[in-house]
Amino acid sequence: MPRPEALPYARDAKILGYINKVAANLYRDSQLNLVGAGQKVRQLIDEYIVASGIDPKVPPISIMDTDFEAAVSARASARAKASEMEHAARYHISKRFQEDPAYYKKLSERLEEILERFQDNWAELVNALRQFVHEVREGRPSDQTGLDPRTQAPFLGILVEELGKAETASPISLDALIPLTVELVEHIRQEIRTVDFWRNTHAQNVLTGWIVRFLDDHDAVPFNRQQAVSDRLVELAKALHTRLLA
Amino acid sequence: MSVLEATDSITIGDLNFVLRWSDRRKTVGITVDRDGKLVLTAPSDCPLELVERIAEEKRFWVYTKLAEKELLFRPELSLSKEFVTGESFYYLGRNYRLLIVSPSNQPDLRLQQGRFMLRSDIHHCAQHHFTQWYTQHAEPWLQRRVGLFADRLEVTPMRIQVRELGFRWGSCSSGGTLNFHWRTILLPPRIIEYIVAHELVHIHEPWHSPAFWRRLERAMPDFAQRRQWLAENGCRF
Numbered sequence: 001m002p003r004p005e006a007l008p009y010a011r012d013a014k015i016l017g018y019i020n021k022v023a024a025n026l027y028r029d030s031q032l033n034l035v036g037a038g039q040k041v042r043q044l045i046d047e048y049i050v051a052s053g054i055d056p057k058v059p060p061i062s063i064m065d066t067d068f069e070a071a072v073s074a075r076a077s078a079r080a081k082a083s084e085m086e087h088a089a090r091y092h093i094s095k096r097f098q099e100d101p102a103y104y105k106k107l108s109e110r111l112e113e114i115l116e117r118f119q120d121n122w123a124e125l126v127n128a129l130r131q132f133v134h135e136v137r138e139g140r141p142s143d144q145t146g147l148d149p150r151t152q153a154p155f156l157g158i159l160v161e162e163l164g165k166a167e168t169a170s171p172i173s174l175d176a177l178i179p180l181t182v183e184l185v186e187h188i189r190q191e192i193r194t195v196d197f198w199r200n201t202h203a204q205n206v207l208t209g210w211i212v213r214f215l216d217d218h219d220a221v222p223f224n225r226q227q228a229v230s231d232r233l234v235e236l237a238k239a240l241h242t243r244l245l246a
Numbered sequence: 247m248s249v250l251e252a253t254d255s256i257t258i259g260d261l262n263f264v265l266r267w268s269d270r271r272k273t274v275g276i277t278v279d280r281d282g283k284l285v286l287t288a289p290s291d292c293p294l295e296l297v298e299r300i301a302e303e304k305r306f307w308v309y310t311k312l313a314e315k316e317l318l319f320r321p322e323l324s325l326s327k328e329f330v331t332g333e334s335f336y337y338l339g340r341n342y343r344l345l346i347v348s349p350s351n352q353p354d355l356r357l358q359q360g361r362f363m364l365r366s367d368i369h370h371c372a373q374h375h376f377t378q379w380y381t382q383h384a385e386p387w388l389q390r391r392v393g394l395f396a397d398r399l400e401v402t403p404m405r406i407q408v409r410e411l412g413f414r415w416g417s418c419s420s421g422g423t424l425n426f427h428w429r430t431i432l433l434p435p436r437i438i439e440y441i442v443a444h445e446l447v448h449i450h451e452p453w454h455s456p457a458f459w460r461r462l463e464r465a466m467p468d469f470a471q472r473r474q475w476l477a478e479n480g481c482r483f
Contacts, residue, residue, distance in 0.1 A: 201468035227398040231464040 002040065010044065013037075017045030018052055025060040026083060028091040063088040063136060072130075078122035085129040086115065089136055098239040101232070102157025103140045145178050151244055155188075156181040158232055162221050172220055180218055184211065188237045189244050198238055208234050256286070256294075258301045261308060265297070274300045278311040280319065280413070318477055329372035335362055336483055337383070339434025355379045377410075377428055384408045384431035391442045392424065398465050401449045415480070416441045418448035432483040433476070440472035 002010055017034055024032035034042060049056055061071045068088070075081045089111055097104045114132055118125035140149040147153045159177050191197065191207045198204070211230040215221045221229045237244065255264050263276070263286040271289040274297055278284060288297045327333055334341040342362050349367040355375045356363050364372055385408050392406055404422040411417060411427040418424055424445045430438050443466050451458035462469050 198467075201471075204467045224397045228400050231398065235460075235464045 014048040021049050026087050063092045078126045082125045082129055085133050100154040102161050152181055152185050155185055162229055276304055282315045336432035380431050381408045381428045395443050395446050399446045401446050416445045418445045422449055437476050
């Protein structure tokens with residue numbers, strides 16, 4: 001298909017295209033593509049990629065996929081297995097981060113720690129990552145707080161994070177935060193039920209103000225952090241809107 | 247700076263482009279200037295027919311940009327002020343009339359009883375006095391707003407500076423110093439708040455990334471409306 005002068009380079013172009021696609025799949029990076037290549041060259045490369053067993057139209061496997069384990073096991077080396085799990089987990093965390101910032105921040109820190117600890121020790125890294133991926137797939141576990149891990153626990157997560165940040169000993173205990181979270185989420189639910197709530201600046205300001213007063217009344221957060229924490233809680237409510245009203 | 251060889255102009259349809267040839271360029275580029283002037287820059291070895299064809303292809307884009315410009319850039323609204331009694335001047339989004347008063351031991355320029363009062367003996371450098379007056383009044387006002395937003399946006403207050411900033415309302419240096427144009431104090435307070443919040447968020451996020459807008463929206467849910475207002479009406483001030 002290409003002009004005869006280009007034939008010697010066809011093989012290299014194919015290999016480059018293949019590496020490009022595999023890297024894009026591994027890193028979940030759609031920016032990695034050969035847009036610069038002409039239509040004919042791209043068609044040539046696509047044919048080659050399909051022939052090598054990768055369908056360019058099928059997105060890389062998700063960590064939540066039931067076949068994820070099999071896809072990882074299909075990789076030849078321990079290093080490739082570890083890399084596949086690492087990037088799948090990273091992508092998953094960054095996609096879901098807004099839904100539960102406190103939990104996913106912790107997961108992200110754990111992942112970095114695992115990668116740091118088992119540096120260069122591929123076999124052990126694979127084992128540690130298998131365990132980690134298993135946990136990620138389970139999602140936030142329901143703990144002894146008795147809160148719903150999908151709707152209430154993310155809000156508690158933000159408050160607990162603040163508790164950890166406080167420089168002085170906090171006047172409120174972790175146990176006392178649990179009933180506060182329940183009340184807070186219940187109020188947020190009622191407020192955001194209003195039609196077009198997220199396009200109504202005034203209603204959002206009223207809700208933020210209510211949360212500031214609520215946190216202040218119960219001494220849940222130090223005074224200078226109340227406004228910032230309220231903003232974060234409202235932002236989380238926006239991310240969880242459908243879940244809260246389900 | 248690119249090396250310019252020659253400058254002439256070409257007309258495509260009803261669009262008139264200033265054509266610039268440059269030895270250093272590798273591609274043809276079209277720029278719509280701040281005042282709506284069209285500039286076509288091309289590599290010196292590019293044949294004229296090709297330049298014309300590219301400009302022809304990009305006509306739709308040029309029209310969209312021009313329409314946008316027409317909405318946003320209206321120089322007739324920012325006519326230069328004359329310093330005579332009755333001329334109006336903005337302060338915090340409101341208009342105040344100017345009154346030329348006879349020399350006395352009062353300050354050179356003051357805002358009193360809803361009037362800017364300018365002494366007639368310093369009339370020749372009135373613009374300078376106005377700039378100075380705006381700068382003086384902007385500083386404490388902006389300082390207070392920065393203080394109000396600092397906790398909320400999780401930044402520690404830093405130095406602010408009010409000065410001439412050319413075509414920008416504000417800027418944030420990597421050292422954390424906030425600069426504001428003295429003209430910001432002419433705008434309505436809720437728009438100044440937007441500029442303040444915008445610059446404060448830059449301390450966390452140096453670029454206008456999605457994370458930047460998310461953080462701004464967190465503290466100011468209606469930032470998009472304020473930004474739009476500023477883009478459409480900012481040239482009036």
